[in-house]
Amino acid sequence: MTTFSEQFGFDRSEVNLANWLESPYSSWSFQNVPEIVPTAVIDGPGTSALPRAIDDAFLDQTFDDELPEKRRDYLDRTFTDAFLVVNKGKLISEYYREPMNESTRHLVFSVSKSITALLTGIVIDKYSLDVTKTVSHYLPNAKGSAYEDATIQDVLDMLVSVQFIEDYTLKAGVYARYRRAMLFMPPSKDELLPKEHLGEFLFTLPKASGDHGKVFAYQSPNTDVLGMILEKVTQTRFPTLLSELLWKPLGARSATVTVDGIGQSRTAGGIACAAHDLALLGELFRNLGFANGQQIVPEKWIQDTKENGNPQAWNVGDFETLFDHGRYRNKWYADGDGAYCGIGIHGQWMYVDPASESVIVKMSCQPVASDDELDTRILVFMRDIAASLR
Numbered sequence: 001m002t003t004f005s006e007q008f009g010f011d012r013s014e015v016n017l018a019n020w021l022e023s024p025y026s027s028w029s030f031q032n033v034p035e036i037v038p039t040a041v042i043d044g045p046g047t048s049a050l051p052r053a054i055d056d057a058f059l060d061q062t063f064d065d066e067l068p069e070k071r072r073d074y075l076d077r078t079f080t081d082a083f084l085v086v087n088k089g090k091l092i093s094e095y096y097r098e099p100m101n102e103s104t105r106h107l108v109f110s111v112s113k114s115i116t117a118l119l120t121g122i123v124i125d126k127y128s129l130d131v132t133k134t135v136s137h138y139l140p141n142a143k144g145s146a147y148e149d150a151t152i153q154d155v156l157d158m159l160v161s162v163q164f165i166e167d168y169t170l171k172a173g174v175y176a177r178y179r180r181a182m183l184f185m186p187p188s189k190d191e192l193l194p195k196e197h198l199g200e201f202l203f204t205l206p207k208a209s210g211d212h213g214k215v216f217a218y219q220s221p222n223t224d225v226l227g228m229i230l231e232k233v234t235q236t237r238f239p240t241l242l243s244e245l246l247w248k249p250l251g252a253r254s255a256t257v258t259v260d261g262i263g264q265s266r267t268a269g270g271i272a273c274a275a276h277d278l279a280l281l282g283e284l285f286r287n288l289g290f291a292n293g294q295q296i297v298p299e300k301w302i303q304d305t306k307e308n309g310n311p312q313a314w315n316v317g318d319f320e321t322l323f324d325h326g327r328y329r330n331k332w333y334a335d336g337d338g339a340y341c342g343i344g345i346h347g348q349w350m351y352v353d354p355a356s357e358s359v360i361v362k363m364s365c366q367p368v369a370s371d372d373e374l375d376t377r378i379l380v381f382m383r384d385i386a387a388s389l390r
Helices: 004-008 071-077 111-127 152-156 173-181 198-202 221-234 238-250 275-286 299-307 311-315 372-388
Strands: 039-045 062-064 068-070 080-087 090-096 105-107 253-258 271-274 327-329 332-334 340-344 348-353 358-364
Touching (some): 062 071, 080 275, 111 221, 111 238, 111 271, 111 275, 198 221, 238 275, 253 275, 275 348, 275 358, 299 327, 311 327
Antiparallel strands (some): 039 253, 080 090, 105 271, 332 340, 348 358
16 A cells, blocks of 8 residues: 555654645645644535546647656646546546546635636525625625725726735735634744734724726635625525525536634635536536536626626736736636636646637646746636537
């Protein structure tokens, strides 16, 4: 029997809350989040299975990035844990790096935002959530913070003017406070427990100098605020809400979401699920919210996500170089080439290309959280595959 250290190159005892997001430990920890961070279960029946029409030669085809190589070798080189390609509703290619398999849950980081947005579309329909209202309309404790006069749509589109630096390398300051509050980092040296829970932290953030609605500014706390609003409007905890309104109707396997010390879900980046179920979500988006014979997400919400957004805000925002002619709407990226995707740090992708009727899922453990150069090349890889299927 292969030992843990033989399989991963380090001992389990070496992995802890201080290093679990770092390489090489992330090759194990991203697939075993509950052993590091408190989590809540998102119940799912696991009844849906994509029809399989596996093309054994698909990953042996050549892709030319820095040098011509097989797609399979490219996946190996880009720290891929799982990779799935769905075309016209059928799974045509899959790849897993041991010990990951089709049922293994993998942390998807900020793809959680895109999932939370699909849930938001359902809540709008079932609970009359009004995205034109301000955050403080639903959460009075937001008063005095950046979120007091931001609308729910500002939150959805990352158009909130808030003083916050999204820098994954920081071990101190406001970002470290954020990670400690969500229990992704150990308490500081003078603390036994974090000084603040996630909700407490969020509403200490002050407004920046500009107005809301003008500039695309990628700030993860926005989506944690959205999760709190969903819970307030529905009077239901996020894991239960996601299970009842999305996971069970979709037929996905049970998943997990990380929680803070009082059970507040990390809706911005704490969901872990199987690659197959991320593909089901991509197919749900491609099919305009319809799956298993029912309209799970309102079609008008998917159409709004696909068609709207603020190109001007994108062009002066944080990621203007990632997508030419891009947009960001309801926590989904719109590629200028006509594709839509959810993206998470360390190489998580849910890529939907309506033109080729395809969905591509990539789960990874890239050593650098935000590797702009590698992410840009992986986007080219996704586009190349989609183009080959058109």
